Amino acid sequence: MSSASHPTSLFSRNLRKNYPVAVRGEGCWIAADDGRRYLDASGQAAVVSIGHGVPEIGRAMAEQSNQIAFAHTTQFHSAPAEKLASRVLAIAPRNFHDGGRVYFTSGGSEATETALKLVRQYFLETNQPSRYRIISRQQSYHGSTLGAMSVSGNVARRAPYAPMIPEWGHVTPCFCYHCPFGKTFPECNLACADDLEAFLRANDASTVAAFIFEPVVGATLGAVAAVDGYTARIAEICRKRGILLIADEVMSGMGRTGKPFACQHWGLEPDIILTGKGIASGYAPLGAVLVAPRVAEAYEKGTAAFMHGFTYQSHPVSTAAGNAVFDYLEAHKLFDHVTPAGEALRKALSTIESHPHVGQVRGLGLLQAIEFVKDKATREPFPKDAGIAEKIRQAALEKDVLTYPTQGCVDGIRGDHILLAPPFIITPQESQLIAGAIQLALGKVFPT
Ligand SMILES: Cc1ncc(COP(=O)(O)O)c(C=O)c1O
DSSP: OOOOOOOOOSOOSSTTOOOOOEEEEEBTEEEETTSOEEEETTHHHHTOSSOBOOHHHHHHHHHHHHHOSOOOTTTOOOHHHHHHHHHHHHHSOGGGTTTOEEEEESSHHHHHHHHHHHHHHHHHHTTOTTOOEEEEETTOOOOSSHHHHHHOOOHHHHGGGGGGSOOOOEEOOOOGGGOTTSOOTTTTOSHHHHHHHHHHHHTTGGGEEEEEEOSEEOTTTTSEEOOTTHHHHHHHHHHHHTOEEEEEETTTTTTTTSSSSGGGGTTOOOSEEEEOGGGTTTSSOOEEEEEOHHHHHHHHHTTOOOSOOOTTTTOHHHHHHHHHHHHHHHHTTHHHHHHHHHHHHHHHHGGGTTSTTEEEEEEETTEEEEEEOSBTTTTBOOOGGGOHHHHHHHHHHTTTEEOEEEEOTTTSSSOEEEEEOOOTTOOHHHHHHHHHHHHHHHHHHSOO
């Protein structure tokens, strides 16, 4: 990002880079100390749902902080955490309604970490101590802690730490555009879902505790939704094998895809749902693990004590932010606004679809992505070193539009896309600005 050079004491994401200081947020826009206003087309990594700078949220947080900012969860519960837990369960799939529980964390990685331990202890509580492995999918992302990385399939993010993380098994994702089996839906008969069954048959299913997946893969594949029938087949395999099913909705949950949780597009009822990001729209660090009654009941009948904890779990101020964001989503009917806003964004992006290097524009609701390919007919990706996604990001930035680039969607290394996940309040005019910036970026990165 071009900016005045700032001396910094922060251990930044990239120590060679200068970062402008974000000074004010307003709706879909961020103003920085470099004098520029940026259009936040990616919601800062699919976090910001209600928009930046909503004063009610800060007021609710201040009020809670003045009343009681912190009370340790070994000794107290707090009213905002109780309230948010029941609200989140009420919008979750039906199987969470009667007796579900919520474990609040400070973000998505902690939610994944919590779920991994929660399922392990579930099998101890139910007298099945052989079960501990958690199977996941290639090209997925479940967080940056060592536990979360062990289930992540994002090759680049795992690579440096490979010696430190266990490998429990990764099966193929459901990704028709680059089908790992070279098949076409629906004639494929969901070969990707059956890959889980094949893996379990070949790899001692009696040691498997859970399967974790993103119903709509966010960062790594770039807004790839499961096809019809996939989640039902996966659920059936898990049920048959006595394996718990975890839906990671850290990115796709809390309305981002047009339903409160993406798994509701297919009527899926997982045992555990992880969410984060949009749950407090970036106003406070917050994540959540939704636990279905049958899992909670195993604990109730067993030791009742989960051997896990964070000092800041269920934080009163963070959950107060979550409630204020929830109030705002409801008052402004923003859950219902995502689908039409997503359609407007998609329509705006239709102008770039014919570009010879735009392979696919895809996604659900306001979780969308554009994949760039070297050859549109064969869907061949660019070599990694060409750095296309990053070049597009930089070129769009010249028009003050912020996007989220990633590589690796095809095979973990190759494949370039940018993710678009703007706040739910994005207007059709702002969507036009996003599409215009990407069109210009395409012209710059691929001059004719
Ligand atoms: C699907 C998914 N799970 C987990 C995480 C980790 O969340 P956090 O970065 O809040 O720790 C992310 C973050 O991008 C994510 O997209």
